[in-house]
Amino acid sequence: MLVCRHRLMILIHTLGLWKSTLANQSIISRVLLGLVAMIHGSSVYGEDHVRFATDVQPILSNHCYTCHGPDENTRESGLRLDQRSSALATAESGQTPIVPGDLQRSEVYQRITSDDDELRMPPSDPNHRLTSQEVNTLAQWIMEGAEYELHWAFTAPQKPEMPTVSESDWVQNPIDLFILKELQRLGRTPAIVANREALIRRVSFDLTGLPPTLDEIDTYLGDDRPNAYERMVDRYLHSPHYGEHLGRYWLDLARYADSNGYQYDTEREQWAWRDWVIHAYNSNLPFDEFTIQQIAGDLLPDSTDLERLATGFNRNHGITIEGGIIDEEYRTEYVMDRVVTTASVWLGMTIGCARCHDHKYDPISQKEFYELFALFNQVPERGMRGFAPQEKIPSPLENPEVISLKRELQILQRELTEPIDLTKQISKWAASLRRNRPLSWEIAAPAQLASSGGSTLTKLDDQSILISGKNPQQDIYTITAETASTNLRAIRLEALTHPSLPGGGPGRHSNSNFVLSEFELEAISILNPNNSRKIKFKSVVADYSQQGYEIGKTIDGQVSNNSGWAVDGPTRKKSATAIWVANEPFGYEGGTQLKFTLKHQANFATHGIGRPRLSITSDMRTRYEFTNIPKSILAKIEKPFEELAEKEQQELTAYFLEKHDPRADLRRQIENLQNKLNQLIPTTMVMAELSQPRTTHILERGQYDQPGAPVTAGVPECCSASTKMEIKNRLDFATWLTEPNHPLTARVAVNRHWRRLFGRGLVETAEDFGIQGDLPSHPELLDWLATDLISNGWDIKYLQRQIITSATYRQSSIVERESYEFDPDNQWLSRGPRFRLDGEQIRDSALSASGLLHTQLGGKSVFPYQPEGLWLELNNRPGYSKAYPQGTGEDLVRRSIYSFWKRTVPSPMLKTLDAPEREFCTIRRSRTNTPLQALLLLNGTQFMEASIFLGSRMMLEGEGDITQRIAFGFRLVTSRFPSEEELKILRQEYNASLQQTVDVKEDDPSLGLVIVKLRDLQLNPTQLRAYANVARIILNLDESITKS
């Protein structure tokens, strides 16, 4: 049909009748009318009908809808051309825009062909001038009745009938029928099947993002059974690298990053969600579940950890911490981001326009935008530092550290369940106690009691002293006691609690605290009271001290500045004990009177100790401890356990288990391990729903502070004609998306996979299936793939397999240049796909070919090589900035999906190779070709290092002479053997390198740090350099960075 219309154009032009050559408009109209009539009467042009959806709507949408389309606010003259009823009705002007079959009376036609600049439509804007071909199309459409159609993408896909093609030997599966039909229409033939080396390389890159290993290639080349190709494809579909590779595309859509974006771009810990994606692809989670879990996993009944982890998708947007922002302003932006991203990814709709006004092209009103907004507006979150809600959920991909910790944990837990010989344990403990007896304290029975402030001091039965009565600002207790012991070495003070004290604590203040400013002791001989001395203490310990009020302050000779011992009475309300150790032993033969002075002289009022009890000991220890084994227990350890009465045994066992349970140690170890494991589990931002729903308003001009009418949740009518259901929350929404007759979800998804494999979507505008988007090149194929996916349970691996095993996919990309010139984009698929690999694939394949790649799955993001200073040169604000923490060892050579993604300074390696910043959802990366890419691949440390290692592989693993070793390296990278001519050139590089002297140190960081390991290989450095230079050329070949 396109061809036919073209013929019409030619006809008009050859007749010299086009309006630019004629002044009189009515003549043109008449001529055109005649022409159209002529065409209609002619059987040659009988099939030449214009179709609204494919021919007319794109013109109207591009040139007219801005002022005469869905947006009510900018609609001019009340005319909308997107609806037939309006276009055919009498307009405000009294004219009729379109009169089917009558150009003369169709105002639209008159206006688009007017010579008058004032009247001609569209108004003077060179970008919107209609071409003569477009005018023709509109004219023909009006003449043919001006029929409208529903936009193709808003109707549910129907399984199309299989096309019939003439030669079908080529066909492998239904996909090929659709492709071949179009090729035959264009008079083209498919290309030959690519050779096996090319095929395995293509499949390996497409399913794992890595080049095939030589073993994989040789296995495939040697497989002469039927279905060798399918077997090879299946092997890659089951590779753990499949999930890494497919997941990587999803991360662009999900604007996944390891930093928060905006001003300070601080780090976030969202990698467990990234691991979820890899895991989901590897376990082939069907696309409907993949969708539901990510959009509404938290709302599923009894949701699992992994289902909630999946919802991290909608929390991957940037989050600001810039001082001075308004919370609601940014919270609104986060919700906007969710709506726009979700619509782009699942609906293929560019819905963002309707934030401020009705959509200009697609039938989506501003109200409908906010109905969708309402679904994503229910998160309990903030704008400023809006990281919550978060949840600690382990990554579904376990890293080695976690695995080894878990193993250790298992062993300990098993030990815990094993029976233990209690009798033996108790005997062991008793023996050690006997060897090392606990301190034996003698309680100093108080004799005289005095208070400087007039408090009442009362001796209790347990020899403690309860203070009551007057509660003076400051107080000094003087307590005496007598003892016959000599060689006294230490004093113990117990500050006990009592129900009569404030708060039942140890102190007299209403907050239960006390401050003991100084503690003093005088020893007086009873036989000769003139014989006395003040005891000096060499140390003091306490079982508890308040910060800033350590026990040492009771012997520093100071009472000012609140120097003294306190015990957090307000919060702790527990007894506390202190032990003072004398400088030298004391105690007089014939008895000693001990005079204790407890000074409470802090500026805090009424901070006296409430119930002191004093004890003394002659035991000498290097460390005085607070063990306090009851006498009754100590008595029981003197006899062997077996000899104790049963009751005594029970008591001793109970005490032992309470204090010295042998399992306690195990439990403590287990707890430590669990804490360690817990620290390895990241905290991921996930979705949650407010308990009280937030009311959503239409925001005037999209402004957070201009709420208009309230709206309730809903979905746009234009894409819900075939799927009517009530949508109250995200779960309903996700369910709606995955309804089998949803017009968009499956089409949009299969189109992205098609684009991934062929470099171009069946709908080239993969992000826009709306009216302004491109029409599908093969609409029936698109619908067949979509319906086939749905009827096969949304099985994504099945879809990959369908496409990859088609003859279309298996075509060679080595064809005549004429084919590239005829169809540069390969829209019609008359050859195999050929385009540059993505940055991640280029880096990963260099690592893989050089043998450097460390293939661990999942885990924290890593920091590969990067030129120095890139982070700090953009942000050096103390507290908000840091230098790039380049990794070491294996972290330098992980797959690129694990490279730390900082939004404001993305990896220069990936950025140079067209990776986006991930500040927002990216559906299509650009694919460019720049000198900066050449510099990166030639000189970047990562690639230099890979060259050196690839060179070393040629020396260590290659066999035969130099040329054969070079061929081995060439094959590692390109998956094929080089030709003689190619080898000759590479050999020249080798020879030339041998002659060169090099002005660089082996440990120069720009060569890569792992060079150290190379030294261990003990390779001849001159040869290694020569091989490395050869490797460098190989890695820079167009072929090496191209999927072909």
Added chain:
Amino acid sequence: MQTLTLPHNLDRRRFLERTTRGLSSLALASLLNNQTDQALGDTVDGAANPANPLPHFAAKAKRVIYMLQSGAPSQVDLFDYKQTLKNLHLTELPDSVRQSQRLTGMTAGQKQFPIVQSPWKFNRHGQSGTRFSELLPQIGSVADDLCVIKSMHTEAINHDPAITFFQSGNQQPGRPSVGAWLSYGLGSETENLPAFVVLLNKNSFFQAQPLYDRLWGSGFLPSKYQGVKFRSTGDPVLYLKDPLNSSASIRRARLDRLSALNQIRSKTVGEPAIDSRIAQYEMAFRMQASVPELTNLNDEPESTFKLYGEDAKIPGSHAANCLLARRLAERGVRFIQIFHRGWDHHSNVKTHLPTLAKETDQGSAALIKDLKQRGMLEDTLVIWAGEFGRTVYSQGNPNTFGRDHHPRCFSIWMAGGGIKGGYSHGETDDFCYNIIQDPVHVHDFHATLLHCLGINHKQLTYRFQGRDYRLTDVHGKVVQDILA
């Protein structure tokens, strides 16, 4: 300098035909990008409108040097002289002036808003008698070449959205930067350097606001249009240097072998993109010579350093960047943007502002003088601007005073290609708080910038997500009054 080396077996005319297919004559992509995008699976569907070639009309400026003063310099203390503030000093800013406009979270909680006049004198300069703060004596000395716009205003009040807005016409990330629009629209005049170069100052000010790659990013335009950072430490352009320090002849020989292998492949496969790759490697090789030559200032006479100041010998200083900008301009770079950070003075304006003024004054003025003496000022558009202004009222203690963000009015200056010199545009009220005459919105600024380069801002568009995007969105008016 080496000329474009073409693969010997390739007919030059055919080569050029192929490499420019897909690009219309109007959207001459910069040479960095001069290639077959379509063959690479990339789409070029934007400005390529054969009916409307670029430039849309005769351009006054061929290139732009844009000194972006990040953090927002104080118009109150530098450009917008207000005698009236003398009597208002330390009085409360009237509510009638503030009109309950939005403040940042940093001063919204302040109980008082005492006006603080500028502690610096404003002197008249040149025949125009334009006043500049005594902190900017050198800029004052080129007053007759400058057009000061005192009535700039913007929509954002915080750094991130405001600078993103200034750079891309939108507060949220995602749109192409001005430089990316220009290299997409106009391409490059050089075969040896990128079309859009970014120079960063080596910053030491502790409160400097961070910058982000998006400020020179390509947004939804193909990523080849993004700015290329020329760094003051390490390789001036990332990965420029051969880690093995091979001589040019060794690199040449290696590249010849690489090209020969790629040509073999090109013959086998038949795809034109391979030829384009060969050309990019050639340009990379040329850059390895042209960039060090460019950044090596040894060939500058002593008079240059008299003009720009001794600072110009310190890589990463504003003066050095200004000098580098002139050298880039001489070599045909289309859009050069200098980022100077450190203007965000929420406290101690008295200490910080003189430092920043001194860092930038001489270099900025020298650039104007230098371009003029070389006859380049007339076709180079020079811009000096921050992302918003600062409040006339004090943040914190009025004695040591700070100034908060102020989007309602601020001053920038432009000079050269197409701009009226010795002219001040727009006026603010007695409080230096609101605009009372000739407001210029950021979109208007963008429209005017494009106009100077011969571009109708409504017609430089790129189709993305079904919509024809513009730098100026659906807004923007060319400020006719400031055009020469």
